[in-house]
């Protein structure tokens with residue numbers, strides 16, 4: 001039995017037809033976790049869909065109305081890059097409910113996984129890049145609304161910058177007033193990679209991503225690490241380590257939302273970084289270790305992963321569960 005819960009539903013399947021996004025990956029991960037005895041059936045929890053009130057803490061009433069009534073314009077559907085259907089809307093409401101439950105479990109158990117979610121390209125008023133609803137933001141706003149937490153941090157290691165996350169959380173202070181939009185200032189440069197520290201909103205947002213990739217417009221996160229094409233394991237991990245140190249100097253979150261995209265992998269079809277499967281697991285360990293040494297709960301979502309061989313994507317996502325378990329076991333051993 002795992003020392004934390006995995007939130008999953010067959011309803012996470014995205015009915016989008018033939019697509020570069022492997023819509024079946026959530027079930028493949030679920031099945032592999034059981035087949036390899038990384039998890040047992042009692043480790044899984046079934047989520048409920050988020051309520052419309054939960055969704056409306058992040059998304060505008062106009063956008064939610066269009067989704068519920070099927071009134072997206074062709075341009076809006078094109079920007080989302082996945083075909084609209086009422087079933088798709090249900091899948092995204094369910095993914096958001098899953099992230100809420102995973103975040104609540106993280107606060108109870110130290111770690112909570114949503115075997116789905118991580119739709120970090122969704123904005124308050126539109127969807128983009130395979131993302132309709134920003135489940136992570138919905139979960140954070142729900143916990144803040146319920147006064148369970150006051151401060152959160154997102155650590156986004158998907159290969160694509162977390163533009164929706166940055167836009168949702170950078171523009172407003174905790175009371176909803178706009179923050180002065182400070183231009184990001186360069187912190188330091190190493191080779192071609194760079195790290196910038198921008199304004200911190202109600203949530204401290206960290207994004208490590210390939211600079212030369214979607215999205216073209218990258219609204220500033222609290223910390224953005226722009227990585228050059230072909231960045232490999234060692235350089236990536238050094239930048240992640242540095243970004244985490246800097247983030248914890250500027251923020252004391254009560255919850256970390258780790259967006260554990262599998263697409264920094266060298267064999268990814270939509271990514272241009274060069275991490276190995278082993279390097280990605282070391283990435284996960286670095287995040288979990290940094291959180292646990294500070295006693296901060298971590299909620300995990302999966303975001304992207306488009307490996308030429310879908311089994312590699314499944315391996316990378318399953319390894320994140322294994323990395324969490326190993327980190328917990330090591331910490332427990334040190335304390336016993």
Ligand SMILES: [Zn+2]
Nearest residue numbers: 158159160304
């Ligand atoms: Zn991605």
